[in-house]
Amino acid sequence: MPKSQVEPALAGSVTEKYHRSEVNLVNRWTALGNWFEDRNSAGLDPYQKYSRGPIQPITRGAYRDGRPFEGVNFASQDYLSLSTHPKIVEAAISAAKEYGVHSAGSAALMGNTQLSIDLECQLSEYLNYQYVTLFTTGWGAGYGVVKTLLREGDHVVIDNLAHACLQEAAVDAKAHIYKFPHLSVPAVERRLKRIRQHDKTNGILVITESLFSMDSDTPDLINLQLLCREYNAVLLVDCAHDLGAIGTDGKGVLGEQKIWGKIDVLMGSFSKTFSSVGGFVACNNAGLRFGLRAACGPSTFTNAMGPIQAAVILASLSIVRSDEGKHRRRLLHENTLLLRQKLIGSGFTVIGRPSPIVPMIVGSTPLARLATKFVIEYGGIVNLVEHPAVARNRDRWRLQVMADHKAEHIERMVDIAVRARDSALDCLDDTANF
Ligand SMILES: Cc1ncc(COP(=O)(O)O)c(C=O)c1O
Structure with a gap:
């Protein structure tokens, strides 16, 4: 990626791009739209993704411009895996x-x-x-x-x-x-x-x-x-x-x-x-x-x-309310414990208590944007939460676990997360050295 394309997409935030000083109410949004287009061109806009099949541990999806992806899915809130039951x-x-x-x-x-x-x-x-x-x-x-x-x-x-x-x-x-x-x-x-x-x-x-x-x-x-x-x-x-x-x-x-x-x-x-x-x-x-x-x-x-x-x-x-529900909650709970344990074992910071939400701190906004680009490319589907929605340098993946995840999906997600973090760090070094 050329530096001129990457830099604007790694900097800035939604609140900065909304131009309150514009008199025209519609035009206030123009800079924000352009910025998201820049991010998309650099492969750094993970928002407005959509699914192209059922919500399951392995899911097919697409970016908002229609480019397809497929991977282990930790980006859907279907905790007991009921949406296809x-x-x-x-x-x-x-x-x-x-x-x-x-x-x-x-x-x-x-x-x-x-x-x-x-x-x-x-x-x-x-x-x-x-x-x-x-x-x-x-x-x-x-x-x-x-x-x-x-x-x-x-x-x-x-x-x-x-x-x-x-x-x-x-x-x-x-x-x-x-x-x-x-x-x-x-x-x-x-x-x-x-x-x-x-x-x-x-x-x-x-x-x-x-x-x-x-x-x-x-x-x-x-x-x-x-x-x-x-x-x-x-x-x-x-x-x-x-x-x-x-x-x-x-x-x-x-x-x-x-x-x-x-x-x-x-x-x-x-x-x-x-x-x-x-x-x-x-x-x-x-x-x-x-x-x-x-x-x-x-x-x-x-x-x-x-x-x-x-x-x-x-x-x-x-x-x-049934025994099946109890069984699904047990699987969900075991999955969340395994995901937390594997992430921590790989050097990631995971916050909060065990629950279907596993917030994994990625770090600064540029690092998190790059890591999210790589994680999806490598086959791990996640949602990125950036500053200012969360505190500065606490940008995170809000991983969401489902009862139907199996140990192999969790292990694959963590392996991909490690590779994505490493690629993002390498990339940040490269952009600093342009
Ligand atoms: C804590 C909390 N309350 C309310 C809502 C809104 O729920 P819904 O998605 O059903 O509109 C959400 C979902 O984003 C939520 O996380």
Whole structure:
């Protein structure tokens, strides 16, 4: 690669390339588009890849310009490998035959089907909440519940790594925002105390996740819930990544911490373990449930979940709760332990706790971009998370493990990662010596 092509593609970040100073709103994006084209020409744009077959441990895919690749797949969030499971595929086909393919309306009117109502009932029994409200995405569930709960003047105490759907809703709700250092319970307590010293009338929402999606770590939910009770605050937990995937019974971090059914408001996503799209909010207040149906943008003013999605999630839930689910979680857990152990053994830094997310620090942005180019070329499919989405020099591959991975896939991934890192280091030396 000539230096003139590589250098611009190795430097810069998304935020720098968006030109706020441009008066024309559309033209503000021009530099960003050009930069991604430069990256693509240099083979350094791993974003917007797509699959060209089923999501499996070996998957065929393509870059956004259509160039194909194939490899061991650690870039898909199908933790229990349900997306190709015969029972799930059959559930989708039967639902289409029985209900057609469209919800044809908002859940506030007549968009729900018998299948989505069954799903809400089964989830509320499983999760141990009186009410579960479905959304068409987990993003909408998170954004919608935060925006519905808060009014101007209220307070949000939010983990600084909480998902974008939660952060954006807090800003849009015009509440007072207090970010706290990742996972710090003492920092939450200090903020709650300070807020209640001067404001006894407005509401406080404390927001965290049960398993953080970039760092694979977990807060102390019991103490957060106790603090919320003490200061008359409400705790909202996002369990998108662990529900169904962690623990012998699949009850995730809530099960591990013995706080199942006891968090004030719980939200989750079906896009990881439940082989579909969609999300939910669980609560015990009939009025809030009504608000989520009748006065919540991403639920009220949009079409309801379609029958195929509801059928797929119902079938996934039934597997999650079965002995087969237990078996798949055991395989998943063994795979995550093996991947972590092999990566660490090869000199990589792996952060967080064992979970289907294995965050592997690659390093600086140039190194990470080059290593990602090589890893895919050598047959390892990964997702790159760059600064500023993560801290500087902590650019990482967010490897995602599936129950169907075998030891040989994991070993192959680690071998490829080692070769890719070495090639990237050589390449960086070469570009420095041009
Ligand atoms: C923690 C967390 N919450 C919410 C979401 C949004 O979920 P969905 O993909 O179902 O929209 C995601 C997915 O990116 C997530 O990681």
